[in-house]
Structure formats: structure tokens, C-alpha cells
Amino acid sequence: MTGRTRLIAVTLLVAALAVVLxxxxxxxxxxxxxxxVLVYAVFAxxxxxxxxxxxxxxxxxxxxxxxxAYLLANLTLRAHWPFEAAxxxxxxxxxxxxxxxxxxxxxxxxxxxxxxxxxxxxLCFILAGNHLRAWTGGLDGISGVPRPVLFGLDFAxxxxxxxxxxxxxxxxxxxxxxxxxSPFGQVVAGIRLNPVRIEQLGWRTNRxxxxxxxxxGFYAGIAGALQASLLFFASPQIIEWTTSGDVxxxxxxxxxxxxxxxxxxxxxxxxxxxxxxxxxxxxxxxxGLVFVLVTIFAPGGIMGGAGRLLRRARP
Amino acid sequence: xxxxxxxxCQALTVRYGRFTALDGFSYAFAPGRLYGIIGPNxxxxxxLMNVLVGGVxxxxxxxxxxxxxxxxxxxxxxxxxxxxxxxxxxxxxAGMTVFENLRLxxxxxxxxxxxxxxxxRTFPETAERARAMLATVGLEREADRPAEQLSHGDGRAxxxxxxxxxxxxxxxxxxxxxxxxxxxxxxxTDLLARVSAGRTVLLIEHNMSAVMRLAxxxxxxxxxxxxxxxxxxxxxxxxxVREAYxxxxx
Ligand SMILES: Nc1ncnc2c1ncn2[C@@H]1O[C@H](COP(=O)(O)OP(=O)(O)OP(=O)(O)O)[C@@H](O)[C@H]1O
Ligand SMILES: [Mg+2]
Numbered sequence: 001m002t003g004r005t006r007l008i009a010v011t012l013l014v015a016a017l018a019v020v021l022x023x024x025x026x027x028x029x030x031x032x033x034x035x036x037v038l039v040y041a042v043f044a045x046x047x048x049x050x051x052x053x054x055x056x057x058x059x060x061x062x063x064x065x066x067x068x069a070y071l072l073a074n075l076t077l078r079a080h081w082p083f084e085a086a087x088x089x090x091x092x093x094x095x096x097x098x099x100x101x102x103x104x105x106x107x108x109x110x111x112x113x114x115x116x117x118x119x120x121x122x123l124c125f126i127l128a129g130n131h132l133r134a135w136t137g138g139l140d141g142i143s144g145v146p147r148p149v150l151f152g153l154d155f156a157x158x159x160x161x162x163x164x165x166x167x168x169x170x171x172x173x174x175x176x177x178x179x180x181x182s183p184f185g186q187v188v189a190g191i192r193l194n195p196v197r198i199e200q201l202g203w204r205t206n207r208x209x210x211x212x213x214x215x216x217g218f219y220a221g222i223a224g225a226l227q228a229s230l231l232f233f234a235s236p237q238i239i240e241w242t243t244s245g246d247v248x249x250x251x252x253x254x255x256x257x258x259x260x261x262x263x264x265x266x267x268x269x270x271x272x273x274x275x276x277x278x279x280x281x282x283x284x285x286x287x288g289l290v291f292v293l294v295t296i297f298a299p300g301g302i303m304g305g306a307g308r309l310l311r312r313a314r315p
Numbered sequence: 316x317x318x319x320x321x322x323x324c325q326a327l328t329v330r331y332g333r334f335t336a337l338d339g340f341s342y343a344f345a346p347g348r349l350y351g352i353i354g355p356n357x358x359x360x361x362x363l364m365n366v367l368v369g370g371v372x373x374x375x376x377x378x379x380x381x382x383x384x385x386x387x388x389x390x391x392x393x394x395x396x397x398x399x400x401x402x403x404x405x406x407x408x409a410g411m412t413v414f415e416n417l418r419l420x421x422x423x424x425x426x427x428x429x430x431x432x433x434x435x436r437t438f439p440e441t442a443e444r445a446r447a448m449l450a451t452v453g454l455e456r457e458a459d460r461p462a463e464q465l466s467h468g469d470g471r472a473x474x475x476x477x478x479x480x481x482x483x484x485x486x487x488x489x490x491x492x493x494x495x496x497x498x499x500x501x502x503x504t505d506l507l508a509r510v511s512a513g514r515t516v517l518l519i520e521h522n523m524s525a526v527m528r529l530a531x532x533x534x535x536x537x538x539x540x541x542x543x544x545x546x547x548x549x550x551x552x553x554x555x556v557r558e559a560y561x562x563x564x565x
Contacts, residue, residue, distance in 0.1 A: 178434070181434040181435060181436065182433065182434060182435060183422050183433075183435045183438070185435070186415075186418075186419050186422065186435045187419070187422065189408075189411075190408055190411075190419050193408040193409055193410055193411065194406055194407065194408050194409075196370075196402075196406055197402075197406045197407070197408070197477065199370075199389075199390040199391050199394070200368065200390060200394055200399075200400050200478075201391075201394060201420055201423040201477075201480075201481060202391050202394035202395040202423050202481065203391055203423065204389075204391045205391075
């Protein structure tokens with residue numbers, strides 16, 4: 001099988017699995033969990049375009065995620081846009097904001113870039129909670145965010161909404177795969193590996209960095225919008241730095257720099273969060289411990305570890 | 316004569332704090348010639364190259380490519396004007412195979428014509444050029460090996476291949492023979508002679524026999540200055556050159 005057919009096969013498999021789970025008797029609580037997994041998988045796949053492909057450590061992706069949520073809430077509830085138009089606008093809004101942040105912060109590299117994005121994210125968090133109250137609903141957030149209705153089909157139930165998220169996820173996963181394999185994606189990977197050489201070949205590294213960061217912001221905006229629709233609620237809580245931390249943990253946990261790593265990471269993260277939060281209030285600390293253990297003992301994440309096991313099993 | 320220089324620099328000076336690494340360096344490099352640049356360690360040879368490609372801003376002076384002032388242009392802009400460069404320290408794409416390294420470099424000249432939605436693997440033009448370069452620099456058998464696993468000598472060959480991929484009119488080579496094993500020295504020198512044909516080449520090299528064989532003009536640098544220049548045989552006899560190297564390792 002070529003890489004392309006394998007990719008399409010796996011994507012269809014994941015989407016089909018979601019569909020089967022949605023249509024068969026999975027408990028209501030599990031349906032919410034599956035929806036969350038797919039929403040965060042979109043977020044993490046986009047995050048890894050910046051982190052794993054371009055090597056940009058962002059701690060401010062919560063801002064793009066949050067903007068997507070608020071854009072969807074406002075455009076559907078107040079401006080009465082169709083859901084899909086609002087969803088697209090949420091993605092574009094996330095992308096434009098990321099391009100603006102990247103345009104400024106990408107003059108810096110490494111930890112300095114990370115700190116500027118962190119500060120920017122926290123600034124947005126404060127703005128959303130206080131100063132932009134008219135638009136964000138302040139600390140109360142905006143409730144009553146709708147679910148999509150398409151071709152007369154109402155996706156109001158978690159079961160049907162899972163179909164919707166599965167389709168969006170499948171499309172965005174394929175786009176990410178395309179982008180990574182494209183000449184553009186190869187240059188971006190080259191920038192991570194050796195920026196000096198890329199400049200010597202005649203490419204302006206900063207343009208590519210800003211571009212991939214914008215695409216990453218688009219994914220975050222879409223994911224934020226889907227999450228608001230899933231929970232019927234856009235809250236300033238999701239703009240807090242922990243959301244940026246969550247998506248970083250998912251990506252590293254599953255395997256940064258791989259296409260499916262962030263998907264696996266999002267699933268593992270949400271399952272662990274679900275199980276651990278049932279056992280103890282200190283679940284976030286336990287998740288952090290799992291994260292630290294993975295980075296120490298399996299630097300390639302779950303995907304990297306699984307790959308090593310497979311290779312060892314094959315003689 | 317200076318009117319049709321491929322590359323010309325005027326009174327180039329680079330200061331690091333109070334230290335002057337390049338001190339009023341002027342020269343006009345004629346098209347199609349191979350210039351050997353020699354001088355003891357710390358003479359300012361790599362610094363000169365860094366200023367010529369645009370990686371280091373000069374404290375004073377100017378650089379012209381084919382009589383266009385490029386002093387204010389950065390590395391990518393000058394590269395697109397046909398200025399290629401290999402580095403003293405090997406700079407390849409670790410994590411990609413040798414073939415992928417060259418294919419990525421091959422994209423540089425056709426990037427605008429490559430649609431975004433197609434996989435980089437599916438462009439025959441870049442793949443063919445990468446394969447041809449594998450043959451040129453003698454890395455066919457290492458094609459699928461990750462770049463970081465290459466021997467030092469093969470790494471130098473890949474470094475040269477990456478610099479050549481854009482087919483630069485002016486090629487700056489910073490010690491391409493450094494660390495190349497005895498057995499491969501003649502072969503690599505032959506390779507340098509072959510790939511230099513039809514280009515303007517600035518060759519920094521400590522290996523004197525290679526410089527004597529390849530260079531048409533030799534420039535001698537010391538303490539950031541050009542202290543002598545002329546044909547290789549004359550430079551070898553020049554007392555200033557002997558003095559510059561006295562007590563150094565060359
Ligand atoms: N970024 C820098 N900051 C301070 N000093 C520098 C810097 N870069 C180079 N130098 C100094 O400038 C001088 C010239 O360095 P350069 O690398 O150009 O020498 P070179 O002729 O290439 O030597 P070699 O043969 O060892 O490669 C050296 O003394 C070096 O220490
Ligand atoms: Mg040097």
C-alpha cells in the first residue's frame with residue numbers, strides 16, 4: 001500500500017468507527033467523550049503542524065481556540081449566520097489571529113517565542129473575562145450555542161453530532177496530511193531541521209513560519225467552535241493557559257511530528273481525564289505525571305513507542 | 316574589468332565589539348574564474364563569506380552582484396540572484412534521507428510552479444534532479460540513508476550537493492575538503508574541478524595542493540585584510556605568504 005492509500009484507509013476507518021459507535025448503542029456519556037476526542041483531535045492535529053512540523057512551541061493556542069468558540073456563538077446566536085458559515089468564520093478568525101501573533105512573535109525563537117505566545121494567551125483570557133464582556137458574556141460566557149442543521153437533518157443529539165464531528169475531523173486530517181507531504185510542508189519541515197540552509201536555498205523562513213502558524217490557528221478556531229457547539233456553551237475558561245497546555249500534552253503524549261500521533265494523544269488524554277477525574281480531584285496532577293513519564297521513557301510518544309514495539313516483534 | 320564583475324565588494328569591514336574580523340576588504344571577482352582564498356586560522360575567510368551571502372551585516376562597505384548593490388538584501392534574496400554557498404560546518408537536514416535532502420533543495424528553483432495540494436514525491440522534475448545530483452557527488456548508494464548517519468566525508472559530499480542544487484552562478488565553498496579522508500581527496504578535488512566549470516567560484520581551503528591545482532587566482536588573507544593576490548605559483552613563492560603562514564598549521 002502506498003502512503004496515500006494507507007492514509008485514506010485509516011482516515012475512513014476512524015470516521016467509520018465513529019459512525020458505527022454513533023449509530024449503535026453506546027451510552028450517552030461515552031458519546032460525549034467520543035465527541036470530545038474528535039474535537040480535540042482536530043485541535044491537536046492542527047497544533048502539531050506548528051509544533052511537530054515547524055518546531056514552534058506555542059503556549060497561546062487557547063486564544064485561537066477561544067476565538068473560534070466565541071465567533072461561532074456570536075455569529076449564530078446574534079448575527080443568525082448559518083452554522084457552516086459561522087464554523088468557517090471561526091476557523092478563519094483563528095487563522096488571522098494566529099498570523100497576526102506569529103507576525104510579531106516569530107521574530108523570536110525557542111523559549112522566547114513560547115513565552116510571548118503564553119503572555120498573549122493570558123491577555124486574551126483576561127480580555128474575554130472583563131473588558132470584552134459585551135461580546136463574550138464575561139465570566140458567565142455564552143450559553144445556548146446551537147448545533148448544526150444540514151439538509152433538514154438536525155444534529156442536536158450527541159449521537160448525530162458525532163457524525164458531524166467525524167466528517168469535519170476526516171476532512172481536516174486529510175488536509176493536514178496533504179499539507180505535510182506538499183512542497184510547502186517539506187520546506188516547513190526543512191526550516192525546523194535547518195533554517196540556515198533553507199535561507200541559503202532562497203526561502204524566507206519567516207514567511208513559512210507565519211503561514212504554517214496561521215493554518216494551525218485555523219484548526220484551533222474550528223476545534224473551538226465545535227467544542228462550543230458540543231457543550232452548547234462558550235466560556236472564558238477555555239482561553240486559560242491550561243487549554244494550551246492540554247493540546248501540547250496531547251500532541252507529545254501521542255507522538256509529535258507524526259500525523260496520527262496527535263489523534264491518538266487526544267484520545268488517550270480524554271480517556272485518562274475521564275477515568276482519573278472519577279477517581280480523584282487531583283486528576284490534573286496525575287495526568288501531568290503520566291506526561292512526564294512519557295516524555296522521559298517514550299520520547300516519541302505512544303506512536304513512537306508502538307512503532308518500536310512493532311519493529312521488535314517483527315524478526 | 317570591474318564593470319562586469321560577477322561579485323564585487325568594496326571596503327568591507329566587520330567588527331565584533333573592538334575586534335575587527337574583516338578590515339576594508341575590496342575585490343572584484345570576474346565571471347567564470349576560480350579563486351582560492353587562503354590564510355591562517357582566524358584570518359577572516361569565513362567572515363568574508365558570511366558578509367558576501369548576507370548572513371552577517373558589514374559595519375562598513377558594500378557588496379554588488381553583477382553590479383547590483385545587494386548590501387541591504389538578506390540571504391534568501393541574494394540566493395535567488397544566483398549566490399550559492401556550502402558551509403564549513405556541514406548543514407544538512409538531519410532526519411531526512413540523503414535523497415530527500417537533495418529533493419528539498421531541488422524545489423528551490425521550481426517552488427512557484429509546484430501546486431500546494433500535490434505531494435512533494437510526485438514531481439518528476441525535482442526527483443530527477445535529485446537523482447542526477449546523487450550521481451554527481453557520488454552518493455547513489457547512500458540515497459536512502461538518513462543524513463545524520465553519513466560518514467564525515469559523505470556528509471561533506473551532501474553539503475556540496477545541497478549548495479549545487481540551485482545551480483548557482485556564483486558558488487562560495489568553505490573548506491569543502493576539510494575532514495575528507497586521504498583516499499577520497501583526489502576524487503573530491505576532481506569533483507570540485509568538474510562542478511566549478513561555468514561558474515564563478517570562491518574556494519576557501521587549507522589544503523594547499525588542491526588550491527594550487529584548482530585556483531586560477533589565489534587571494535591571501537591575514538588579520539581581516541587581503542595581503543596578496545596573484546596566480547598560484549607566484550603566491551607560493553611570495554615572501555608575504557610564507558610569513559603569514561609561519562608558525563601556523565598550514
Ligand atoms: N560572531 C563572532 N563574534 C566574535 N568574533 C567572531 C565572530 N565570528 C568570528 N569571529 C572572529 O573573527 C575572526 C575571523 O574568523 P573567521 O571564522 O572568519 O576565520 P577563518 O579565516 O574562517 O578561520 P578558519 O580557517 O579557522 O576557519 C576569528 O578571530 C574569530 O574568532
Ligand atoms: Mg573559516
